[in-house]
Amino acid sequence: MFDFTQVIDFLPQLGKGLYYTLLISIIGLLIGFALGAIFGLGRISKNKFFFIIASIYVEVIRGTPVLVQAIWIFFALPIITQYNMDSITAGVVVIAINSGAYIAEIVRGSVDSIDKGQMEAGRSLGLNKHQTMRYIIWPQAFKRMIPPLGNQFIISIKDTSLLSVILVPELMFQGRYIASNHFNAVEIYTTVALFYLVINFSLSLLLRYIERRLKY
Amino acid sequence: MITVQDLHKRFGDNEVLKGIHCEVEEKEVVCVIGPSGSGKSTFLRCLNLLEEITSGDVIVDGYNIRDRATDINMIRTEVGMVFQQFNLFPHKTVIQNVMLAPQKVRKLSPKEARQRGEALLEKVGLAEKADQYPSQLSGGQQQRVAIARALAMEPKMMLFDEPTSALDPELVGEVLEVMKQLAKEGMTMVVVTHEMGFAREVADRVLFMDEGIIMEENTPDIIFNNPESERTKDFLNKVL
Numbered sequence: 001m002f003d004f005t006q007v008i009d010f011l012p013q014l015g016k017g018l019y020y021t022l023l024i025s026i027i028g029l030l031i032g033f034a035l036g037a038i039f040g041l042g043r044i045s046k047n048k049f050f051f052i053i054a055s056i057y058v059e060v061i062r063g064t065p066v067l068v069q070a071i072w073i074f075f076a077l078p079i080i081t082q083y084n085m086d087s088i089t090a091g092v093v094v095i096a097i098n099s100g101a102y103i104a105e106i107v108r109g110s111v112d113s114i115d116k117g118q119m120e121a122g123r124s125l126g127l128n129k130h131q132t133m134r135y136i137i138w139p140q141a142f143k144r145m146i147p148p149l150g151n152q153f154i155i156s157i158k159d160t161s162l163l164s165v166i167l168v169p170e171l172m173f174q175g176r177y178i179a180s181n182h183f184n185a186v187e188i189y190t191t192v193a194l195f196y197l198v199i200n201f202s203l204s205l206l207l208r209y210i211e212r213r214l215k216y
Numbered sequence: 217m218i219t220v221q222d223l224h225k226r227f228g229d230n231e232v233l234k235g236i237h238c239e240v241e242e243k244e245v246v247c248v249i250g251p252s253g254s255g256k257s258t259f260l261r262c263l264n265l266l267e268e269i270t271s272g273d274v275i276v277d278g279y280n281i282r283d284r285a286t287d288i289n290m291i292r293t294e295v296g297m298v299f300q301q302f303n304l305f306p307h308k309t310v311i312q313n314v315m316l317a318p319q320k321v322r323k324l325s326p327k328e329a330r331q332r333g334e335a336l337l338e339k340v341g342l343a344e345k346a347d348q349y350p351s352q353l354s355g356g357q358q359q360r361v362a363i364a365r366a367l368a369m370e371p372k373m374m375l376f377d378e379p380t381s382a383l384d385p386e387l388v389g390e391v392l393e394v395m396k397q398l399a400k401e402g403m404t405m406v407v408v409t410h411e412m413g414f415a416r417e418v419a420d421r422v423l424f425m426d427e428g429i430i431m432e433e434n435t436p437d438i439i440f441n442n443p444e445s446e447r448t449k450d451f452l453n454k455v456l
Contacts, residue, residue: 115301115303117299117301117303118303118305120266120299120303121297121299121303121304121305121362122317123266123289123292124264124266124292124295124296124297124299124366125292125293125296125316125317125321125365125366125369126289126290126292126293126317126321126369127289127316127317127320127321128289131320131321135316135320136305136316139307140305140306140307143307
């Protein structure tokens with residue numbers, strides 16, 4: 001009935017898809033983390049301008065579906081800017097700005113959750129605000145960020161599958177291509193699902209390990 | 217060493233400090249007592265600008281701390297503070313808590329900072345706890361570490377904000393002991409406290425605060441045995 005041995009023939013192609021899925025996830029999330037850190041601090045900043053910019057960013061991204069964001073960036077943005085992005089770059093941009101908005105909220109929440117006595121203790125010792133943030137608040141906030149960050153990483157990795165609609169040659173794209181040409185939907189889509197599961201489960205284990213290492 | 221002139225502090229419509237005047241001399245130990253909500257802690261926190269001052273002047277070590285030209289970080293290095301909730305850094309070991317500010321602010325080398333830190337931990341009786349985390353210590357031990365951390369900056373004066381109020385009764389003594397030792401060594405201290413025994417024994421002067429002003433200011437002997445103000449009498453009758 002179902003012949004899973006045939007999957008072996010398609011492994012190189014699926015492997016190529018996996019490569020792009022991982023590439024876009026890693027680069028996208030690295031940039032997303034940087035965006036999240038910057039705009040997360042914006043959301044707790046006393047600077048009105050910075051606060052408003054950060055809030056608009058977060059609300060716009062959280063308020064629109066990632067699929068719409070992907071299609072808009074790939075098909076609409078080039079018309080406005082007169083600049084064509086290749087699909088992989090567009091994919092990285094989508095994952096970065098999308099995860100960045102959620103990570104900004106994670107950063108804001110974690111920094112906010114640190115007892116204000118910590119800032120006072122730092123300042124009372126003569127450390128300036130920047131030093132207190134760097135040596136006292138951030139390290140504690142970072143630890144609290146790990147579980148929600150892990151969650152967001154997993155969500156973003158799964159979101160990369162939506163990039164198939166903007167022709168990013170990632171895992172889901174390859175799966176659809178193979179399945180529609182060889183009529184083996186069960187075998188191929190099951191394999192694709194397993195690939196995602198393995199990536200995300202490995203990530204879960206890694207995060208659990210890091211969290212344990214940071215116990216104090 | 218500290219001069220406070222007509223200090224007012226308002227939180228929105230609520231005026232917490234209504235014109236405080238006081239002086240603290242070098243090597244003096246001043247205890248501030250009074251009912252909760254009287255503004256004692258707010259007053260103390262104004263002395264190193266942890267609380268923004270609404271109006272009035274606070275002159276610390278010759279600098280008006282409200283003056284824009286005053287580097288508040290520099291002032292704070294000279295004014296150690298100990299908090300009710302200790303506020304140790306939970307992600308750092310005991311010795312790292314003590315070493316951090318001397319390294320980052322005073323620019324001591326790690327070796328110098330460690331030597332200073334170890335000497336101070338020895339002094340507060342916690343040398344063997346250097347490599348533990350704050351969460352592994354009792355409240356009294358944590359507060360002694362907090363005192364060592366403040367002393368590591370070699371401040372000219374120390375502020376204590378109800379340092380024993382969060383402690384189990386049997387742990388209060390060890391903290392007061394360290395504070396007595398400091399007083400004996402000639403540290404200038406302002407102590408907000410509910411420990412009347414400590415105030416009586418150690419203070420050179422006691423301030424009784426109520427409703428945002430200093431109601432009475434006297435030697436401990438007069439305050440505790442023969443207070444001038446009725447309010448002081450009332451308060452002491454309730455707590456003693």
